[in-house]
Amino acid sequence: DAGVIQSPRHEVTEMGQEVTLRCKPISGHNSLFWYRQTMMRGLELLIYFNNNVPIDDSGMPEDRFSAKMPNASFSTLKIQPSEPRDSAVYFCASSFSTGQGETQYFGPGTRLLVL
Amino acid sequence: DAKTTQPPSMDCAEGRAANLPCNHSTISGNEYVYWYRQIHSQGPQYIIHGLKNNETNEMASLIITEDRKSSTLILPHATLRDTAVYYCIVREYNNNDMRFGAGTRLTVKP
Numbered sequence: 001d002a003g004v005i006q007s008p009r010h011e012v013t014e015m016g017q018e019v020t021l022r023c024k025p026i027s028g029h030n031s032l033f034w035y036r037q038t039m040m041r042g043l044e045l046l047i048y049f050n051n052n053v054p055i056d057d058s059g060m061p062e063d064r065f066s067a068k069m070p071n072a073s074f075s076t077l078k079i080q081p082s083e084p085r086d087s088a089v090y091f092c093a094s095s096f097s098t099g100q101g102e103t104q105y106f107g108p109g110t111r112l113l114v115l
Numbered sequence: 116d117a118k119t120t121q122p123p124s125m126d127c128a129e130g131r132a133a134n135l136p137c138n139h140s141t142i143s144g145n146e147y148v149y150w151y152r153q154i155h156s157q158g159p160q161y162i163i164h165g166l167k168n169n170e171t172n173e174m175a176s177l178i179i180t181e182d183r184k185s186s187t188l189i190l191p192h193a194t195l196r197d198t199a200v201y202y203c204i205v206r207e208y209n210n211n212d213m214r215f216g217a218g219t220r221l222t223v224k225p
Contacts, residue, residue, distance in 0.1 A: 004158070031211065043159070043202075043215035056212065091158050097211070104213065106158030 002026075004107030006092050012113045018080040021110045024073055025094030033093040033104060034067055034077050043091070049075065050097055082114045118142070118205045124220045127197075133190040135219050137203030140184040145207050148179060150188045152199040153218070159202065162188065166208075193223045 005024040013019055025032050033048040047057040049069045057067070064083070069075040079086055089109045095102040120138040127133040139148065149164040163170055163177045165186075170177045176189040190197055202218040 033211065042217060045212055045214075048211050050211075093158070095211075103161045103164075104211075105161065109156075109158050 004092055004094050004105055006090075006107040006110050008110060009108065010111045010113075012115065013082055014115050015083055016081045017114075018078065019082045019086075019112060019114075021077040021090050021092075021112070023075045023077070023092030023107060025075070025092070026105055027073070029094035029096045029105075030072070031095045031097040031102065031104075032069060032075050033095075034075070035091040035093065035106075037089045037091060037109075038087075046077070079112075082112075084114045087112055087114050118214065119203045119216055121201070121203055121216065121219045123217065124222070126222050126224055127190075127193045129195060129223050129225050130192055133193040133197065133221055133223070135188040135190075135201050135203075135221060136185065137188070138185045139203070139205045142183050142205050146205050147208050148177065148183075148186050149204040149206060149213070150175070150177065151202045151204065151215075152197075153202070154196075154199040159215070162201075193221075195223050195225065197221065198223045 007022045031050050034046040035043055037043045046059040047067045052069045067077045089111050091106050091109045093104040093106040095104045147164050147166050150162040151159040153159045163172055163175050165177045165179055179186045200218040200220050202215050204213050206213055
């Protein structure tokens, strides 16, 4: 099993540019999570999907952030326009959720630097 | 609000047991205790979870006090590769919102 796959692993961009982060969950998992990690705020849940449907996006910082999951094997997190304060490590995680609890498996993360 | 309190850092000698404490005095009856760890520059890794009974797997043991207000994660024979930040998380079993606190930075020394 390849685990959760994220791309790119590193991204450097300039303020105002659009950034798209990608995630491929573990095959067979039906829940997908996007997290952001910074030194100041630690690890925060941004949004999660269950069966490709967004369930809770209360952690999304503002309208500049959007996430989609067009199918069970792919999700994107988009920032438009990007700002320096968006610099962070973005993690994607997936799990097989039965409503009875599950373990989340994290990807390696995307390190984003906005100049 | 992470609902848990952990010491910011701990050291452990290689080959010895590492005992990482966690205080969760406001835990409710339907909340589980989960432990994850994050090795430098990697994504968090699941270790173990439990409700009220002690649990053991190939990675660690979890000891939960009878009143469930605190727990201890035990790595029986710590190695240098166990150096990481360890997160104790309290969450309802069917609640996907995991609140990571600051965790404990464990350093295993040779």
